[in-house]
Amino acid sequence: DSGVTQTPKHLITATGQRVTLRCSPRSGDLSVYWYQQSLDQGLQFLIQYYNGEERAKGNILERFSAQQFPDLHSELNLSSLELGDSALYFCASSVGQGTGYTFGSGTRLTVV
Amino acid sequence: AQKITQTQPGMFVQEKEAVTLDCTYDTSDQSYGLFWYKQPSSGEMIFLIYQGSYDEQNATEGRYSLNFQKARKSANLVISASQLGDSAMYFCAMSPRGATSGTYKYIFGTGTRLKVLA
Numbered sequence: 001d002s003g004v005t006q007t008p009k010h011l012i013t014a015t016g017q018r019v020t021l022r023c024s025p026r027s028g029d030l031s032v033y034w035y036q037q038s039l040d041q042g043l044q045f046l047i048q049y050y051n052g053e054e055r056a057k058g059n060i061l062e063r064f065s066a067q068q069f070p071d072l073h074s075e076l077n078l079s080s081l082e083l084g085d086s087a088l089y090f091c092a093s094s095v096g097q098g099t100g101y102t103f104g105s106g107t108r109l110t111v112v
Numbered sequence: 113a114q115k116i117t118q119t120q121p122g123m124f125v126q127e128k129e130a131v132t133l134d135c136t137y138d139t140s141d142q143s144y145g146l147f148w149y150k151q152p153s154s155g156e157m158i159f160l161i162y163q164g165s166y167d168e169q170n171a172t173e174g175r176y177s178l179n180f181q182k183a184r185k186s187a188n189l190v191i192s193a194s195q196l197g198d199s200a201m202y203f204c205a206m207s208p209r210g211a212t213s214g215t216y217k218y219i220f221g222t223g224t225r226l227k228v229l230a
Contacts, residue, residue, distance in 0.1 A: 002156070033217065043203065043220035056217050088155060094216060100147050101218065103157035 003027065006091050006104035014112055018079040021107045023091030025072055031055070031094045032074040033101065034066055038087040049074055081111045114139045116206050118221035125194045126229050132179070133189040133224045135204035141165075145207040146187040147218065148178065152200040160202075163187060194228045201225050 003026035013019055025032050034046040045058035049068035060066075063081075068074040078085060088108050092101035115138040125131035137146065148160040163171045163178045171178040179188040191198055202225075205218040 031216070035218075042222050043205075043218075045217045045219070048217055058217060090157060092157075100145075100149075100159040100162050101157075101216075102159065103149075105154075105156045108155070 002102050002104065004029075004091060004093050004102050004104035006089075006107050008107060009105065010108050010110075012110045012112060013081060015081055015083060017081050017111075018077065019081065019109065021076040021078070021089055021091075021109075023074045023076070023093075023104055025074070025091075025093030026095075026102050029093035029095050029102070030072065032068055032072070033092045033094070034060075034074070034076050035090040035092065036087045037090060037106075038084075041087075043090075046076070078109070083111050085109065086111045114141075114206065114208055114219055116204050116219050116221035118204055118224050120224045121222075122225045122227070124227050124229055125191075127196060128193055130190060130192045131194055131226065133191070133202050133204075133226065135187045135189065135221060137185050137187060137204075137206050139185075139206065139208055141208045145216070146178070146180070147205040147207065148176070148187075148189045149203045149205060150198075150200045151203060151223070157203075161189070191226075196228050196230060199226060199228045 005024040030051045033048045037043045046060040048056040066076045088106045090106045091104045117136045144165045146163045150158040161173045175192045177190045201223045203223045204221040207216045
């Protein structure tokens with residue numbers, strides 16, 4: 001157990017639907033990062049939150065949004081889902097650069 | 113543009129032998145971090161090793177070492193005494209310094225799939 005908890009582990013949903021992915025960071029980590037891993041795009045940075053505030057944004061679609069709550073857990077909301085959104089979504093947390101990220105086990109999203 | 117290049121899509125190595133996975137990077141930053149992660153078939157991302165751009169010594173963690181050649185912009189991962197459990201996808205990543213503290217987004221390479229043969 002890495003200490004970063006992601007739920008659910010698997011999600012199958014239909015096109016056009018909306019889903020919420022949840023992440024609880026490792027105890028003491030203030031930063032949460034979201035990544036998308038797809039076969040054609042590899043690992044892509046989506047967004048970072050630090051202590052409740054959005055800190056950096058990557059290749060995140062407008063249909064996607066995220067937030068970090070006061071208890072530091074984070075949610076990634078994906079709406080108007082398309083087949084191409086099928087991917088493994090990772091959450092990671094960190095306290096500083098030297099130790100590297102700690103990744104959660106990921107949520108595998110399948111859009112049918 | 114900042115970029116990580118892993119030119120070996122797949123590698124084979126005999127059990128108990130050493131293997132080197134290549135990684136080159138491109139950045140104009142003076143301060144950055146380099147990381148290697150392992151992704152087994154189960155999908156989780158496991159942190160292996162870190163090298164800071166100002167670190168003079170190559171990083172080592174158990175059977176993993178990072179061959180850092182700053183002038184050549186390379187950060188190759190060396191796995192010694194390969195084990196069957198080392199079979200996995202390996203990703204090289206770079207973390208440029210963010211404009212504000214606490215911003216450590218990573219840029220990942222495309223990965224190298226390593227297969228250890230018995």
